[in-house]
Amino acid sequence: MQSKPKKRGLSAQLSLTILTVLLLVIGLTGILANFVISRQFASYIQDQEKARSENIVSDLSGQWDVITKTWNQEYIHAVGMYSLYDGYILKLYDNEGKVIWDAENHDMALCSQVMRDISTRMNKAKTFGDFTTHHYDLVYNGSRVGYVSIKSYGPYFFSESDFHFIRALNIVVLLISLVAFAVSIVTGLLLARRIVSPISKASKAAGRIAGGEYGIVIESETDTRELYELINAVNRLSSALYDQERSRRQLTSDIAHELRTPLTSLGTHLEAMTSGIWEPTEERLKSCHEEVERLGSIVKDLELLEKSESSNRQLSLESVDLWELVESIVPSWEAQAKKQGIKIQASGSPAIVCADRERMAQVVTNLLSNAVKYTPPNDGTGMVEIFVYSQGDHAFIKVRDNGIGIEEDELDLIFDRFYRTDKSRNRKTGGAGIGLAITKSIVTAHGGTIKAEREEAKGSCFTVEIPQR
Known part of the structure; x- marks a missing residue:
């Protein structure tokens, strides 16, 4: 059986990645810095050598005595020996080519030693070259009085102090790189852990959520926007799944409650009649038939809810004037409302939205039905008001009544399936409790929102908000 490859933790992978990147960056930076510094220092040394050669030529040119037509041998010797110790081997000629002073003839052993030391030093510095000779004219008062040949290591060479400086500089760069790498390791580990x-x-x-633990909340502070959004997304997912699970359980409980009453009543009646306790009279059979119809009504309501949610996924969008839609629906409710002593008053202005006309008509119908149903009948004071208006880039439908109202703790629950404010759960007064659930489903499918509010005096107010797109 083939074993699965061992997976590295994100922390280890991120730390390794950060350390690898830092190592490469620090290494490349150190190499580049060393290269640039070495090049700049070499350029500086070359300039110094050029200046030194010019100074030697200037000093030697001044040692010609124009009156006696002779050279100052003592000073020339001093210049030659001083230059030799600096790595420059001089040979001075007059205009006729006669040798005035020659460092190699003066001290061949010392010249050889100087040349060996310089060659060894430059080989250690990984700079390979050779000794070359350059000739310079000696000019006094505008006239050529001789010339000098200067032998030196080319293209440039380091003195002993220069060589020590380069070595010290390389060590410093190396130490800085090591310190930077150590600091980077610590910083990278802390950064990886923080991320x-x-x-x-x-x-x-x-x-844990996948295992069914809904409602958990991640407590973590971070300044990183993406991580903050990730944590919020997981928390919102957990909350949404918790609400969905709660709704599912509530739905199961509500359906069970809806079915239990008619089934219990039907079972009791049938058991009494089959056991001979009751006579199967027409009235009792009619009661059983009503309970069967009640069960059929519950199933029909469930089918209606499922059909509504399926239809919302395939909206037939068109340009709809919500005010015109309300004006066409209100008259069909006025007659029924009038029988109950309820007055319906509509007002508004054109509000054009891109929507499914049939679904939005269902929204208006459900809200009017709910308002009429829960407004006290036959006392002449019942009032249902519906307003349509636009504000900003949204259209609004507001339905207000002065009925029995909604308790504060029920405002967030009335859109749940099978929830009814009628605690008796009487289907003759409360229905199945899916009208507002269907309404919210339709509004949400249009990208809108619906909310319920309790009026200060009495009654309730439902506000539908649809984006005008």
Whole structure:
């Protein structure tokens, strides 16, 4: 059986990646810095050598005595020996080519030693070259009085102090790189832990959510926008799944409650009649038939809810004037409302939205039905008002009544399936409790929102908000 490859943790992978990148950056930076510094220093040395050669020529040119037509041998010797110790081997000629002073003839052993030392030093510095000779005219008062040949290591060479400086500089660059790498390791590990910690928490939370632990909240502070959004997304997912699970359980409980009453009543009646306790009279059979119809009505309501939600996924969008839609629906409710002593008053202005006309008509109908149903009948004071208006880039439908109202703790629940403010759950007064659930489903499918409010005096107010797109 082939074993699965061992997976590295995100923290280890991120740390390794950061350390690799830092190592490459620091290494390349150190190499580049060393290269640039070495090139700049070499250029500086070349300029110094050129200046030194010019100074030697200037000093030697001044040692010609124009009156006696002779050279100052003592000073020339001093210049030659001083230059020799600096790595310059001089040979001075007059205009006729006669040798005035020659460092190699003066001290061949010392010249050889100087040349060996310089060659060894430059080989250690990884700069390979050779000794070359350059000739310079000696000019006094505008006249050529001789010339000098200067032998030196080319293209440039380091003195002993220069060589020590280069070595010290390389050591400093190396130490700085090592210190920077050590600091980078610590910083990288801390950074990796700071980044990975919230991701690890989100991963564990997601695993717990997958295991059915809904409603958990990740407590993690981070200044990183993407990590903050990730944590918020997981928390919102957990909350949404918790609400969905709660709604599912509530739905199961509500359906069970809806079915239990007619089934219990039907079972009791049938058992009494089959056991001979009751006579199967027409009235009792009619009661059983009503309970069967009640069960059929519940099933029909469930089918209606499922059909509505399926239809919302395939909206037939068109340009709809909500005010015109309301004006066409209100008259069909006025007669029924009038029988109950309820007055319906509509007002508004054109509000054009891109929507499914049939679905939006269902929204208006459900809201009017709900308002009429829960407004006290036959006392002449019942009032249902519906307003349509636009504000900004949104259209609004507001339905207000002065009926029995909604308790504060029920405002967030009335859009749940099978929830009814009528605690008796009487289907003759409360219905199945899916009208507002269907209404919210339709509004949400249009990208809108619906909210319920309790009026200060009495009654309730439902506001539908649809974007005008």
